[in-house]
Amino acid sequence: MATISFDLVSPENLVFNDNVGSIIVPGKDGDIGVLPGHSKVMSSLRPGRVMVYSEDNNLVKSFFVSAGFVEINPEKCILLAESVNEMNDLDKTTIENEIRNLESENSDSVNYKLYVARKKIEALESTFYKKFT
Amino acid sequence: MPSLKDIKTQINSVGSTKKITSAMKMVAASKLRRSQEKAEAARPYSSRLEEMLSSLASSAVSGEGIIKLLTGTGNDQNYIVVPVSADRGLCGGFNSSINRETFKLVKSLEGDGKKVQLIPVGKKSRDFFNRVMKDQILDTFVDLNVSSSGYESALNISNKLQELYFGGKFDKCILVFNKFKSAISQEVTEQQLIPLDVSNSENDEEKENSSNAIYDYEPDEETILKDLLPKNVSTQIFKVLLESDAGEQGARMAAMDNATRNAGEMIDSLTLKYNRTRQAFITKELIEIISGAESI
Numbered sequence: 001m002a003t004i005s006f007d008l009v010s011p012e013n014l015v016f017n018d019n020v021g022s023i024i025v026p027g028k029d030g031d032i033g034v035l036p037g038h039s040k041v042m043s044s045l046r047p048g049r050v051m052v053y054s055e056d057n058n059l060v061k062s063f064f065v066s067a068g069f070v071e072i073n074p075e076k077c078i079l080l081a082e083s084v085n086e087m088n089d090l091d092k093t094t095i096e097n098e099i100r101n102l103e104s105e106n107s108d109s110v111n112y113k114l115y116v117a118r119k120k121i122e123a124l125e126s127t128f129y130k131k132f133t
Numbered sequence: 134m135p136s137l138k139d140i141k142t143q144i145n146s147v148g149s150t151k152k153i154t155s156a157m158k159m160v161a162a163s164k165l166r167r168s169q170e171k172a173e174a175a176r177p178y179s180s181r182l183e184e185m186l187s188s189l190a191s192s193a194v195s196g197e198g199i200i201k202l203l204t205g206t207g208n209d210q211n212y213i214v215v216p217v218s219a220d221r222g223l224c225g226g227f228n229s230s231i232n233r234e235t236f237k238l239v240k241s242l243e244g245d246g247k248k249v250q251l252i253p254v255g256k257k258s259r260d261f262f263n264r265v266m267k268d269q270i271l272d273t274f275v276d277l278n279v280s281s282s283g284y285e286s287a288l289n290i291s292n293k294l295q296e297l298y299f300g301g302k303f304d305k306c307i308l309v310f311n312k313f314k315s316a317i318s319q320e321v322t323e324q325q326l327i328p329l330d331v332s333n334s335e336n337d338e339e340k341e342n343s344s345n346a347i348y349d350y351e352p353d354e355e356t357i358l359k360d361l362l363p364k365n366v367s368t369q370i371f372k373v374l375l376e377s378d379a380g381e382q383g384a385r386m387a388a389m390d391n392a393t394r395n396a397g398e399m400i401d402s403l404t405l406k407y408n409r410t411r412q413a414f415i416t417k418e419l420i421e422i423i424s425g426a427e428s429i
């Protein structure tokens with residue numbers, strides 16, 4: 001099976017850069033599965049999980065991105081994320097505390113943070129992508 | 134003629150200055166490495182964002198709202214100039230060259246009949262423009278600490294600029310900053326931030342144009358562009374802040390290296406002077422003793 005080069009970039013650094021089997025990214029209009037040779041697509045992202053699979057369809061890494069863009073062409077997939085967390089680093093209780101703190105305030109920026117935090121919980125709880133066949 | 138004690142005190146004080154400058158040099162050198170790493174780590178994001186944008190830019194038609202960040206307001210009258218300096222001094226010509234170039238730019242724009250306002254970033258340019266063009270300052274950003282607070286600081290500036298832009302307060306925004314070339318050299322650079330300047334990469338654009346036709350956009354070009362443009366502004370600012378931070382450390386390192394060397398030279402020449410004076414005293418005393426002995 002062929003591989004596709006995948007770059008995950010945040011404003012602060014290059015988070016991931018390797019050749020992988022396939023990737024699932026949370027596109028604005030729905031998740032996009034990217035396999036080698038994918039047609040050219042440019043999409044913005046919603047907060048959600050980015051799943052990276054190796055050539056033999058094992059999950060290599062999964063990330064949470066809050067927003068961003070993805071550019072896909074047959075050889076390469078470039079994901080520009082506003083902020084990136086590795087899924088393993090997310091801790092449910094800390095996020096729930098954060099949500100509780102944020103709920104007491106009310107402004108545009110807080111609402112956005114709240115929205116992202118809730119999406120993080122959602123992503124943590126979802127088991128939807130655990131297996132890839 | 135200064136007494137021996139005077140010279141001794143002077144040597145001591147120059148010696149302690151030398152100690153301080155050499156310590157500052159070390160600190161700057163280690164900070165430089167960190168800021169340089171940061172600046173390099175941020176490069177992939179901004180360059181890829183630019184690539185995406187330039188392939189999208191060709192599809193943009195003049196429009197209302199956020200697209201204006203790309204197409205401009207259609208006017209060319211009100212300018213905002215953002216000089217990016219350091220918060221602290223003792224880094225050679227780093228801050229003064231920013232202030233000088235900005236001053237020149239403002240004067241030349243005003244000479245063309247434009248209205249110019251300033252948003253200085255960093256204490257040193259704030260203080261300077263507070264002295265010379267106080268009434269033209271719209272806002273200031275100081276104590277940014279870009280190496281620790283990161284992207285947030287850039288977001289603040291970018292939000293402020295966009296708020297002003299969509300409020301119709303200005304037509305063009307120009308950043309003046311020190312571009313980091315190497316550890317010992319920085320280059321004062323002017324960059325047009327708003328509206329976005331895509332014309333500087335003409336060759337790239339042609340290339341992108343040809344490949345552009347086959348891209349699918351999801352949801353659609355305009356929506357992506359609307360997300361992408363504000364992000365690009367903050368990313369550009371972030372990049373500039375990081376470059377300027379790295380440049381500051383480099384400039385300070387070079388300046389402190391010079392100062393340390395000069396202090397060393399000064400100590401050498403003072404020591405020579407001290408020894409000569411001491412010798413002169415001894416000779417004088419000897420002559421006095423000898424002539425005293427002769428007269429008996």
